[in-house]
Amino acid sequence: MNTKTQSHYDTIILGAGAAGLMCAGFAAAKGGRVLVVDHAKRAGDKIRISGGGRCNFTNMFAGPDNFICQNKHFAKSALARYTQWDFIELVAKYGIAYHEKTLGQLFCDEKATQIIDMLLSEAKDADIALNTSIDAIAHDGFVFRATLSGRNVTATNIVVATGGKSIPKMGATGIGYQIATQFGLPLTDTRPGLVPLTFGPQELEWIVPLAGTALDGRLEANGTSFEEALLFTHRGISGPAVLQVSNYWVEGDTVYANLMPNASIFDALRRARADNGRRQMSTALAALFPKKLATTLSENLKLSGNLADQSDKALQDLSDTLHALPLKPTGSEGYRTAEVTLGGVDTDALSSKTMESKQVKGLYFIGEVVDVTGWLGGYNFQWAWSSAAAAGRAIADHP
Structure with a gap:
């Protein structure tokens, strides 16, 4: 024809x-x-x-x-x-x-x-x-x-x-x-779907120095979670886990990041304390997470002293936080980078x-x-x- x-x-x-x-x-x-x-x-x-x-x-x-x-x-x-x-x-x-x-x-x-x-x-x-x-x-x-x-x-x-x-x-x-x-x-x-999430100035203050840092994690939004890679960027967070939960996230909601989904952070820190209680908290976290992230977490959570100074309750509280770290995006990168609508x-x-x-x-x-x-x-x-x-x-x- x-x-x-x-x-x-x-x-x-x-x-x-x-x-x-x-x-x-x-x-x-x-x-x-x-x-x-x-x-x-x-x-x-x-x-x-x-x-x-x-x-x-x-x-x-x-x-x-x-x-x-x-x-x-x-x-x-x-x-x-x-x-x-x-x-x-x-x-x-x-x-x-x-x-x-x-x-x-x-x-x-x-x-x-x-x-x-x-x-x-x-x-x-x-x-x-x-x-x-x-x-x-x-x-x-x-x-x-x-x-x-x-x-x-x-x-x-x-x-x-x-x-x-x-x-x-x-x-x-x-x-x-x-x-x-x-x-x-x-x-x-x-609305944009499968899209990186962005944050306001207060959160970006600690996120931006982590730009390029990646780890395997589990992200959850509104009861739906995905266990894949998480990447920190200059604008917020990206990576497969973030793109997945972006489909379920609604503006104003909090996203929860489990930074070690397949093991107990509490157990890992208790073992580290038993092996070498004089190790600094930031050093102990660096054995579990990328170094930049460990340093940032230590500063933001005001962790001080060494492992021997931490009670089981303190370690459990820290573990609970890192297994469900609250992150509150202010938006997304929009249709510009969204993979779908x-x-x-x-x-x-x-x-x-x-x-x-x-x-x-x-x-x-x-x-x-x-x-x-x-x-x-x-x-x-x-x-x-x-x-x-x-x-x-x-x-x-x-x-």
Whole structure:
């Protein structure tokens, strides 16, 4: 098909990212006329930079419990009907070598562009128009009418796969939310997700000198905790554990950091006291934590004297503090560095089986634009694949 002359499509997919490209392959599989449009110069730009350029394309443990949504049951259908194993099988079919990094996270051995090339190959029967703006979308009661970079086309179906607001430097605009609102679909509140947390001047006074210091810890926010790496930065805290809890943290809340999640600090300090009671407290802590952190903790907690001077109660109190160190962020780094957008198109307005709007026939929403957000570690890609497959299959079966 020639995208310059074709005026009607069975399906127009807005967005040539992970979800959009995946959906195109399914929607065009049975001969459907499909057009994918994107304002970017290249397809799959977020895929290209993901996972340090190696694309953490799914997670072996992906399931409904790894996703945040106001309706906790919504994602079950799509995730069950196109699983991580289905995508892994597709990756293997294309001979793309991959490996597990940690916690079920799967990465390409080579480049993320292999995933983009695979998706483009799967969508080979679809037309793809890049550098194309979405000027207007409307429905006349029979078909959708779209103006794309000044060109007027019609379609039986529109799939909104435009992503969220995260990483605006890559062109994220939130246009998908505007389209949802235009057609009367409700939105849930949106905010940055999987994002570093920032602090006010008082906390930064002791955090900034620790910039670059990392350790394995467990962070907890609002009853949900993650045990991964914690990194201190010039603006606050980051690292996988922080990005994970940022999805559950709400402004004004306190985050609790367990600085030694897999052992008792009390027991470690008691053993150190028995071995050498003359050791200074800061020295004892330096045997358990990075030196800069040990020094800062000693100063902030006003620890003085040596181990022999500390009673069991004093050591227990210190241990309790370090197993649940309270940290009160004032905010996050925002959409600038957020990996995803929390919230989005309210799932109550969508079919969980097809991702189609319940009130506007032929209008679908998939991927990040929907109020479904995964944990860090390949889960959001899996939601892109699963939701795209749900919509694409429904379209192919009922064009």
